[in-house]
Amino acid sequence: MSSKSQPHERKPHKRGAHPASADAPAARPPRVTAANSRPRVSTQPVKTNGANPARQAKAPGKAAPARSARRGGSVRKAPAPAPVTVRRPATGRKPVAPHQPVAARKPVGAPAAARKPAVARKPAARPVQSPRRKPRAGQSHPKRHLTLPRPIAAANAAVNGYLPLAATYLAMALVFVALVSYVRANPPAYDITLNGAEQRVFHGATIQSLLDDGLVSPTPGNLLAVDGSVIKQGGGDPFSATVDGKQTTDATTHLGVDAQVQLGDGADVTEDYDETNAEIPFDTSNQQATRDSYFLGAFHIYSKGANGVQTTRVGKVSGISVTLTTKNPISAGYGVYDADVADEKVIALTFDDGPWETTPELLDLLKENGAHATFFTVGRMVANYPDTVKREYDEGHQVCTHTWDHAAGSGQGVNLTYMTAEEQVEEVEKGFEAVDSAVGTEVTRIFRAPGGNYYGSAVSNLDGTVVAEVGWDVDTEDWRKPGADQIAKAIENAKPGQVILMHDGGGDRTQTIEALRKALPELRKQGYRFVTIDELMQTGNGLRSISG
Ligand SMILES: [Zn+2]
Numbered sequence: 132m133s134s135k136s137q138p139h140e141r142k143p144h145k146r147g148a149h150p151a152s153a154d155a156p157a158a159r160p161p162r163v164t165a166a167n168s169r170p171r172v173s174t175q176p177v178k179t180n181g182a183n184p185a186r187q188a189k190a191p192g193k194a195a196p197a198r199s200a201r202r203g204g205s206v207r208k209a210p211a212p213a214p215v216t217v218r219r220p221a222t223g224r225k226p227v228a229p230h231q232p233v234a235a236r237k238p239v240g241a242p243a244a245a246r247k248p249a250v251a252r253k254p255a256a257r258p259v260q261s262p263r264r265k266p267r268a269g270q271s272h273p274k275r276h277l278t279l280p281r282p283i284a285a286a287n288a289a290v291n292g293y294l295p296l297a298a299t300y301l302a303m304a305l306v307f308v309a310l311v312s313y314v315r316a317n318p319p320a321y322d323i324t325l326n327g328a329e330q331r332v333f334h335g336a337t338i339q340s341l342l343d344d345g346l347v348s349p350t351p352g353n354l355l356a357v358d359g360s361v362i363k364q365g366g367g368d369p370f371s372a373t374v375d376g377k378q379t380t381d382a383t384t385h386l387g388v389d390a391q392v393q394l395g396d397g398a399d400v401t402e403d404y405d406e407t408n409a410e411i412p413f414d415t416s417n418q419q420a421t422r423d424s425y426f427l428g429a430f431h432i433y434s435k436g437a438n439g440v441q442t443t444r445v446g447k448v449s450g451i452s453v454t455l456t457t458k459n460p461i462s463a464g465y466g467v468y469d470a471d472v473a474d475e476k477v478i479a480l481t482f483d484d485g486p487w488e489t490t491p492e493l494l495d496l497l498k499e500n501g502a503h504a505t506f507f508t509v510g511r512m513v514a515n516y517p518d519t520v521k522r523e524y525d526e527g528h529q530v531c532t533h534t535w536d537h538a539a540g541s542g543q544g545v546n547l548t549y550m551t552a553e554e555q556v557e558e559v560e561k562g563f564e565a566v567d568s569a570v571g572t573e574v575t576r577i578f579r580a581p582g583g584n585y586y587g588s589a590v591s592n593l594d595g596t597v598v599a600e601v602g603w604d605v606d607t608e609d610w611r612k613p614g615a616d617q618i619a620k621a622i623e624n625a626k627p628g629q630v631i632l633m634h635d636g637g638g639d640r641t642q643t644i645e646a647l648r649k650a651l652p653e654l655r656k657q658g659y660r661f662v663t664i665d666e667l668m669q670t671g672n673g674l675r676s677i678s679g
Contacts, residue, residue, distance in 0.1 A: 323390040332386060338372050339382040341394060352397040356449035357404045368397035402448040408457070411439035416462035418678065420590040425583060428469040428677040429630040430668070431600040433590055436463030439673075459675045465590055466676050469604070472628035473671035476659045479629070480504040480622075480647075481603065483533050483579065485636035486516035486523075493635050493644055494522060500651040502661035503527050505601075507579040510535035510562035512636060517569045524570035529663035531577045531601075532562030538581040545581040552592040559596050575665055577601055601664055603632035609643040610634050618646035623653055628667065 319334050325346060332340070341347055352367025372379050373393040374386065386392060413436035418424060425431060439460035445452045459471055470479075482493070485508055497504055506523050510532060513520050524530050535558050538547045547555050559578055567573050576598045580589070585600045593600075607621040618633075625631055633643050651661070668674060 318388065321388045323386050323388075323392055325392045326394060336386045337382065338370070338374070338379070338384050338386070338392070338394065341386075341392070342370065342382065347394045349394065350396045352399040354448070355399050355401045356451045357402065357444045357446040358449075358451050358453045360449075360451070362402060362449055367400040370397045371395050402446045404444040404446045406445075407443050409441045409443070411441050411456065411458075411460050413438055413460040414462050416464040416466040416676070418462075418464070418466050420465045420586045422584075422586050424467055425586055425602060428467040429602045429604050430468040430470070430674050431465075431585055431590070431602065432461065432468060432598075432674070433465050433594040434461045434463060437461040456672060458673050461674065462676055468674035468676055470628035470630075470667045470670065471672040471675035472667070474627075475670050476627050476657070477662045477667060477670050478625050478627070478631060478654065478659050479664055479667045480631050480633065480661050481507060481579070481601070481664070482633050482635035483507045483637075484509055484512075484537070484634050486512055486519040487636035487640065488516075489640050489644065490516065490519045490635045491522070493640070493647070494519075494526060494528075496644060496647055496651070497528070497661075498526060500655060500661070502651060503529070503663045503666065504661065505529040505531060505664045506635065507531050507533035507601075508562070508566060509533050509537050509636065510565035513565040513569050520566065520569040521571070524572075524574075527663075529577075529665055530566050530570055530574055531579065531664070532559060532566055533579050534558045534581055535561035535565065538584070546584040547580050548584050548587055548589045552588070555589055555592050556596050559593060577664055599668075601630065604629035605631045607631060607633050607643075607646070609640075609646070610637065612639070612642050615642045615645035615649065618642055619650040619653075622646060622650035625654075627659075628670070630664070630667070 317334055320331055321334070322329050322331055323336070324330070325341065330341075330346065342349075347370075349370035351365040351369045353361045354363040354366030356362050368380055369382075370380075371394075372384070373391075374384050375391050415436070420431070437460060439456060440458035441454060442457040443452060443454045461468075470477075480497075480502060482490075482504060485506055490506075506520075506528060508520060508530060520530055534547065537545050538550065538558055539545055547558065550558065562578065563574065563576065576596065577600075578597050579601050583602050585602075590600075605621060605625050607618045609618045622631055622633075633647075634640060635643070654661075662670065
């Protein structure tokens, strides 16, 4: 299909807009739960026992631990020995030595830029008084035990004052409950998954703190000129990161409890540039609408011609100038085209012969995978399942016609070309009207001829009735029922910009649905998005003429 290569446009890598991101988050590694994780205490070089602040405070000469009053706050706990240990080193990365003296290391926690206490410290977060603290001037209870935590000291002060003993205990209980709930809501250290391996981090951990700790050492991308040459090695994005399925280039991104983090090398970044556009005039096609030329490309268009666009970019850093086609012209006359999607990983799933009783199951599956598809419906079937067709449209799919009666009119079989010109137009128009009335609006005049029989005079007869006839690049042959695995293999072999032929009607479609259940997640993992025919025609540089 894509035998003809065009100058390839190099696009700036958009920050946080990798094609893989939206639809294809990397498979989440199995979440480690308390039940199956190894005991944490034994793996820690120093027992911090964050859940028991009193123990921490007993360390002489260390300030009482103080925490940010809010979750994810930037206050770094002062002296707590870092509980960071690497049980399994992050894939391919330098592990942190488990026996490294923890106090000497920076804890995996608040980023350097955010270490100033941004929030007022909560008294509750300072549960324990330093044992060595001297009584302040004027403090009149030197006999009181110096090891008593401050809240208890306060409570004792109350006893010595006016409050009855019961109230004192109540106050102490309240303080204890507040402490426990605070620590539970703000665990001082917790686990995340970093590049598939469990990693213990401090409260307030960010991408930057992982980098500071050397848990991952990404290679930065390069700064590229408009022509793709390297201006500066390492001048691109410093890293690429996905946190809980969301791409980010923000190093201050907070990593919560059980966060799923992928952290790797940075992407290349293209320099800023000035851009000017010029028209590419269309030519006149002398392509013939034959049975053979039909299979040169998926798009068959009888057009009056449309200009393309040529873009010149001048790099602001390099001064380099490049000129490339950013929209292909459409020739006047009949032509065969394919989708020139540039570097976009998109695929168009198409379903013929529906609607059918199993179509809703297919719609559920598409929804689960964030996939849009195109339905080439049979007009007389639409009246049987109008709600299904409406649902297709409402859920962002494109609904087109596959003719009214699968071109079975006049008793001459499923081939439009056997019909008279009037019958051809009526067959297609009635099909569109059925769709229009089911979805409540006039849909795009794109159709698929039954059996791909679109050649000869049928093409010019339908000029004005249709904008384009859409065939396919990949025939899954699912109607033969060759087994779900074989159908899945055909789907998974699709290339960017291709149109895949499947069926949601005309018989038992169990195999097709099973195949998609397997293939869609696989293709998403590879970074593919599933778009409608209308969307495909607008992707990248539009349609590209294929001369036969
Ligand atoms: Zn069909």
